[in-house]
Amino acid sequence: MTKALSKEEKTFFERKLAAVRDKVELSFEEAQNGIFNLPAPKEIYEYLDKFVIGQDKAKKMLSVTAHNHYKRLMIYKESDYEKKLDKTNLMLLGPTGSGKTYLVKKLAEFLKVPCFVADANSLTAAGYVGKDVDSLIEGLVDAAQGNYDAAGTGIIFIDEFDKIAKRKIPGKNRDVGGEAVQQALLKLVEGTKVEVERSTGFSKVKFQIDTSNILIIVGGAFIDLEELVAKRLKVGPTTNFGFGAALNQTTANMGLLHFAKPEDLEEFGFIPEILGRIPLIGVLDELTEEDLVNILSKVENNLIYQYKELFNHSENKLEVNDDSLIEIAKLAKQQKTGARGLRSILENVLLDYMFELKDAIITVDDVKKIQSQLGRST
Numbered sequence: 001m002t003k004a005l006s007k008e009e010k011t012f013f014e015r016k017l018a019a020v021r022d023k024v025e026l027s028f029e030e031a032q033n034g035i036f037n038l039p040a041p042k043e044i045y046e047y048l049d050k051f052v053i054g055q056d057k058a059k060k061m062l063s064v065t066a067h068n069h070y071k072r073l074m075i076y077k078e079s080d081y082e083k084k085l086d087k088t089n090l091m092l093l094g095p096t097g098s099g100k101t102y103l104v105k106k107l108a109e110f111l112k113v114p115c116f117v118a119d120a121n122s123l124t125a126a127g128y129v130g131k132d133v134d135s136l137i138e139g140l141v142d143a144a145q146g147n148y149d150a151a152g153t154g155i156i157f158i159d160e161f162d163k164i165a166k167r168k169i170p171g172k173n174r175d176v177g178g179e180a181v182q183q184a185l186l187k188l189v190e191g192t193k194v195e196v197e198r199s200t201g202f203s204k205v206k207f208q209i210d211t212s213n214i215l216i217i218v219g220g221a222f223i224d225l226e227e228l229v230a231k232r233l234k235v236g237p238t239t240n241f242g243f244g245a246a247l248n249q250t251t252a253n254m255g256l257l258h259f260a261k262p263e264d265l266e267e268f269g270f271i272p273e274i275l276g277r278i279p280l281i282g283v284l285d286e287l288t289e290e291d292l293v294n295i296l297s298k299v300e301n302n303l304i305y306q307y308k309e310l311f312n313h314s315e316n317k318l319e320v321n322d323d324s325l326i327e328i329a330k331l332a333k334q335q336k337t338g339a340r341g342l343r344s345i346l347e348n349v350l351l352d353y354m355f356e357l358k359d360a361i362i363t364v365d366d367v368k369k370i371q372s373q374l375g376r377s378t
Helices: 007-021 041-051 056-078 100-111 134-143 179-190 225-233 254-259 262-268 272-277 289-297 303-313 322-335 338-356 364-369
Strands: 090-093 115-119 155-159 193-199 204-210 215-220 280-283 318-320 360-362
Touching: 041 056, 041 100, 056 090, 056 100, 056 215, 056 280, 090 100, 100 115, 100 155, 100 215, 115 134, 134 155, 134 193, 179 272, 225 254, 225 262, 262 272, 289 303, 289 322, 289 338, 303 318, 303 338, 322 338, 322 364, 338 360, 338 364
Parallel strands: 090 215, 090 280, 115 155, 155 215, 318 360
Antiparallel strands: 193 204
C-alpha cells in the first residue's frame, strides 16, 4: 500500500512539476494560452530543415508522424478520453552519422516535449544482467525532470535497433540480446502501463505511465540489409538505380534501403509482431561531401560558427577557406563517420591554435597534417 504524501512532499512535487511545466507544454495540463499549439507538418519540416541537410523524405515522414501522434492525443483529450486512435511508430534506417539521432532531438526540441535517447545494445530481457525495457520509461521521466505527465506524452528514440535482431548462433540456447528483447519491447511499443518508483528524499512514491501515448522511434544502420533487399528484387547488391547510374560500383548500394519492406526486416531478424507495431520506414542517405561542407558552414548554429564564437571570446579570429572545408569533408568521408566525425577533425586541426589562443587561418595543409594522426593518409 502506497503511503500518503505529507504536506512537505506535496510541496516538493508541486514545485518540481511547476518548474518543468513552463518548458513542456503538452502534459495535458492547461498551457499558458489554454491549448497546446500543434505545428503543421510543414512547420515541423521547415524547422528540421534549418539543422539537417538533405534527407527530405525522412524529414517529411518524421514531421507527419509526429504531427499525427500529437493530434491523436489532442483528439483523445477533447473527446473526454473516449476516442483513442492507434498510434503509428517509426523506424529510421541510415548509415552512421547521417543524422538519425539529431533529427529526433531537434523534433522534440521544436515540439517542446521530453525526449530520451536509448541504446538498444544495453537492453536485455527481464531477468538477465543489463537494463530492461522499463528503464526507457525511467530515462524519459528523468529527461522531463520528474514531470510524469510530460513524460507520458514524450518521445523515446531507440538507437542501434538493428543490434537486437535475432541471429542464429550455434551452441547458444538463451537469446539474451535478440528475440527475448524484442518480445519485451513489444509491450512498450504497442502500449502498456509501466510502474515507476521515485524517491522524494523522504519516501518512495509509485506512478503509472501509459506508454500508448509515447511516440516510439527506432533507428539503426542495418548493415547488410541492402543485400536482403537486393535478393528479393533479384538484382545485384551493387546495382545502381536511375538514369545514368554508374555500372562499375564495387561497394553495396545503400540506396537499396529505400526499397526495404517489413519482409526484408523479418528475414534480417525481427519478429513480425514488432514490425507490425512499427509500420513506417524512413531511410536516410549517406551524406555526400557537399552535404558535409554545408553542415560545417551553412546550417543554423553550424560548427564553424561555433568555433568562431570560441575564438572571438578570446579576441582571436578564425578563418577557414572553402578548400579547407572540402578537405575536412573528404577526411570525414574517408573515416566513414558522417557528420559526427566533423567535430573531432576540427578539434584536431585547431588544437595548437586554441592552445596558444592565437588567430587561425586554416588551409588545406593544416587539414592534411592531422590525417596521419587520425589514421588516414592522402
